[in-house]
Amino acid sequence: MTAWSVRVRGTVQGVGFRPFVHRVATGLSLDGEVRNVGGDVLIDVGGPEAAVTRLVKALRDQAPPAARVVEVIVAPAEGAPAPGFRVTPSGDADLTGGFAGLPADLATCDDCLHELFDPGDRRFRYPFINCTNCGPRATIVDALPYDRERTAMAGFTLCRRCAAEYCDPSDRRFHAEPVACPACGPRLTWHAGKRSAYADQALTAAAGAIGVGRIVAVKGLGGYQLICDATDPSVVERLRHRKQRPRKPFAVMVVDLGAAHAVADLCPEGWTMLTSPARPIVLLPARAGSPVAAAVAPGVDRVGLFLPYTPLHHLLLRTVGRPLVVTSGNRADEPIAIGDADAATRLAGIADGFLSHDRPIRARYDDSVVHIAAGTARMLRRARGYAPGSLPLPVPARRPVLAVGAQLKHTFTLARGDRALVGPHGGDLADADTLAAFRATVAQLSRLHRFEPEVVAHDLHPDYLSTAYAREAAAGPDLIGVQHHHAHVVSCAAEHGVDGPFLGIAYDGLGYGDDGRLWGGELLLATYTGFRRLGRFGAAPLPGGEAAVRRPARTALGYLYGGEFPLPQGSPPALCRRMPAAEQTVVRRMIERRVNSPYASSTGRFLDVAASLLGICDDNGYEGEAAILLESAAHRATGSPAPLPWRLTEVDGLWVYDWSGTLGDLLSRHDGGEPAADLALAVHRAVVDVTVELCGRAAESTGVRVVCLSGGCMQNRILAGSLPPALRAAGLTALLNRDVPAGDGGISYGQAVVAAARLAGGG
Known part of the structure; x- marks a missing residue:
């Protein structure tokens, strides 16, 4: 006979874990009890050693589908428990070593769906039907541990029949905190x-x-x-x-x-x-x-x-x-x-x-978005159903870190111990309302997990509202600035547990470089603590700054008339016919005089230019539209177009993609009548070829052969699908983001990893 105290950490509350433990323990004729403590599940169990061992093994191997067991800690108990096995009231706990496993919302299960449309069931057509396997979780929580009295359901008193289900360990609704019916629930x-x-x-x-x-x-x-x-x-x-x-x-x-x-x-x-x-x-x-x-x-x-x-x-x-x-x-x-x-x-x-x-919503959660790229489901927007689940930190955070993310597709991350809790997608930090929503969500999750940041990690861009939020906190927590593209590639490396230096390809729209310029097409040699820039895309002015981002036709003029590499021909007639003459005159004057025309080395802007030159998109109706339409056009290609020319040159010790030959040939072939769809595919293939050559040179000079691919452009299916096999053919290992977005929604996780590693003084 033996007696153990078992603590289970992870997403183990609100997912039917206690009823599961009760079923297994009673089936093995064990004595003891199970309860929620803080964010964990604590089990005191006694009985024959073989049976207790089987219970502990089942905690990992047979956990409910929505549970995520991170750790099972076993210690000898001081004494044998009383006979029988019980579910007892929740207790409190110190959460300073990690995070409570706040459960995500779960879709209606098949059992509840059957009851919903069964005319003989008492919950027939009841819009709030749920059980331990489904229903609201994170969106109704007021406090932890996760019990009904600490949720938005506290105001709905259970009727006799619902109370009987809630208290019956053999029932599917045993301790299903949102349980209700037409007689006692929301309406x-x-x-x-x-x-x-x-x-x-x-x-x-x-x-x-x-x-x-x-x-x-x-x-x-x-x-x-x-x-x-x-x-x-x-x-x-x-x-x-x-x-x-x-x-x-x-x-x-x-x-x-x-x-x-x-x-x-x-x-x-x-x-x-x-x-x-x-x-x-x-x-x-x-x-x-x-x-x-x-x-x-x-x-x-x-x-x-x-x-x-x-x-x-x-x-x-x-x-x-x-x-x-x-x-x-x-x-x-x-x-x-x-x-x-x-x-x-x-x-x-x-x-x-x-x-x-009349059921209150306690936390704002948008719908999550995924896509299938390189044969795998990859996160584009991490929100309902996934957030606020935690992710591993490759280097534990010695002090609590709040990473405040970037500006677009905003998320934040709380980091403590060996876990990082990524908050839900909050949209673009565009104004006071979205900033207030960000503050409210940070406050809500911090309160739930009793989290007090001692360090705030932020982007280097001085005008981001997230950076302004970090500066406001400067009187309290310490600040750690993290370069935008370093955060991108680190988010990918940390997901895959990369150990040691790696090559990072960061392809996106715009990010503030550590030289004060705008980056977006970068090759980095990186660790979790720092990086060295090895290569980039050629730079060009953005006439009007943000106005050029919204209007790729302007960016195209920047590349044509003020780019780092001059194009071999004059104004493309088709583009000029689509742009008012007055606008062309003003834009060219801005470029020549370098008025409000910051230079950027950006893959995203390069793809925007290609889309405009091919007549696919001159104006972005939403962020990234031109690149998305260019990709869609490439999928309509009818043949295998001839490659577009490209070359790498050396500028200030960096390998730089000279795109003048690529864009010059693109214009000539388009003017000659080659289909825009075929040329759109050729543009993508040119980017793949350039990237493989950049990484090959970097691997040869550094000896590093692991490549982490991240940034918003890695959400492009052609690039995400073509780069890994092309890099593998060159003898390199290629990794892509999966559980956090490759775009700016993953920046906060990367910032948290960098901050934790710097605090530890390791890579």
């Missing part, structure tokens, strides 16, 4: 002008409005959503106008996999992600003949598709019977509305009606 409301309805009639009214071409604001898990008929081009255009989102694609929700097949081409990886408990939006190739209106994703060859993840979504889709646009409840660049009064004010000019309910 729907519908408001449209002076008309109101409640419960099932509210749902019917909302579905009816969507069915006749109205836009409905729906209170979701982590914020309000705007929903309309995805097959009706007129309502989609109306939503674009009201939401001030002229061209950026919308996501589409479909009722099941059969409907998904009608909208997109599904691969095994896409099928797996669509049906996972996280239920992210998955970018998939659009199917010809899809019922979805072209206005949903204008000009691109992919559709953002997802399946219902709440009972309310299931009910709406079954009732309307069509694919639905489901997008964030906000105007462009604003934070998502989560409060009922805020939504009523901010969405009044967008929505024709409001489908709400």
Whole structure:
């Protein structure tokens, strides 16, 4: 006989872990108890040594699907437990050594879905049905440990039947904290002008409005959503106008996999992600003949598709019977509305009606987005279903670190001990509202985990609002500045546990270099603590700065008339015909006089220029549109185009991509009638060839053969799919981001890794 005390760390609360432990322990006839303590699960167990050993092994090997066991710590107990095995009330704990495993929200499970549509079940058509295997988690938590009285459900007293389920260890709803039913749980409301309805009639009214071409604001898990008929081009255009989102694609929700097949081409990886408990939006190739209106994703060859993840979504889709646009409840660049009064004010000019309910939302979580690149699902936006899960730190943080991220696609990271907790996607830090939302989310997660930062890591760009936030904290925590592209490549290296120096390819739009210039096409020799720049893309002016980023045609003139490498021919006639003469004159004067025309060595801007010169996109309606349309065009290539010329030259000790031959030949061949799609593919292949040559030279001179590929341009499927095999053929190991975005959404994780490594004084 033996008695052990077992502590399980990780995502082990709100995922049915205590009922699982109870089932296994009673099945083995063990004595003891299980309880939540802080963010962990603590088990006191006694019995035959072989049976206790089997229990401990099961904690790792048979944990519930949504659990994520990071560590199982076993120690001898002081005495044998009382007979029987029990689930006991939660306790408190010191969290200074790590993070509580705050569970992410989980999609409706098959068992609950069956009950939802079973006329004989007491929860038939109840929009808030859930159990220990599904339902809201992170979006309803007030405090930890995760128990009902510390959630937004505290105000809903369990009825007799729900209480019996909640207290029965053999029931699927045993300690399912959001458990409820029509008799005791939240209730729907519908408001449209002076008309109101409640419960099932509210749902019917909302579905009816969507069915006749109205836009409905729906209170979701982590914020309000705007929903309309995805097959009706007129309502989609109306939503674009009201939401001030002229061209950026919308996501589409479909009722099941059969409907998904009608909208997109599904691969095994896409099928797996669509049906996972996280239920992210998955970018998939659009199917010809899809019922979805072209206005949903204008000009691109992919559709953002997802399946219902709440009972309310299931009910709406079954009732309307069509694919639905489901997008964030906000105007462009604003934070998502989560409060009922805020939504009523901010969405009044967008929505024709409001489908709400009386369960409060405690934390703002947008939908996650993934895509399939190089045969693997990779994160583009890390939010609901994944955040706020923690990731490993390759070098433990000796002091608590808050990494505040960049400006676009913003996230932040809390780092303590050997874990980094990446907060949810917060959008672009564009104004006071988004900055306030960032502050509120930092405060909420810090409070939950009793986190007090002693160090703040930030980007070097002096004008980022995240940097300003860090400077405000300068009187308290120490500051550590981290170069933008170093953070990018470190995020990739840390994901893969790279040990020792590595080569980093950081291809993105713009980031502030340590020389005060704008970078974006970089080859670095890096460790977790620092880097040395080895190569870059050729630089060119951005006439008007941010105005050039928004208008690739301006950037194209910068490359043509003021670039580091002169092009061999004059003005391209097609581009000049599309640009007003007055604009051309002003832009050329800015370039010649170097007025508000910062130079940038950027892969993203180079791809923008190619898109403009090929007549694919002269204006970015959303961040990265030109590069996205260039990639879409490349996928339509009908043949194997001849390579575009390129060369590397040496400038100030760096290998530099001279793109003059590439762009000059691109213009000549386009003027000669070669299809834009074929040339778009040739541009991508040129970037791949240049990158392989850069890395080959770097490997030869440094002896380092591991290459970490990151930055927003590595979210391009052609680059992500072509570079790893090309680098492997050159004898190099190539790694891509997977669990954190390669774009700016992964910057905060990279900053946290760098700060932790510098604090430890190691690489």
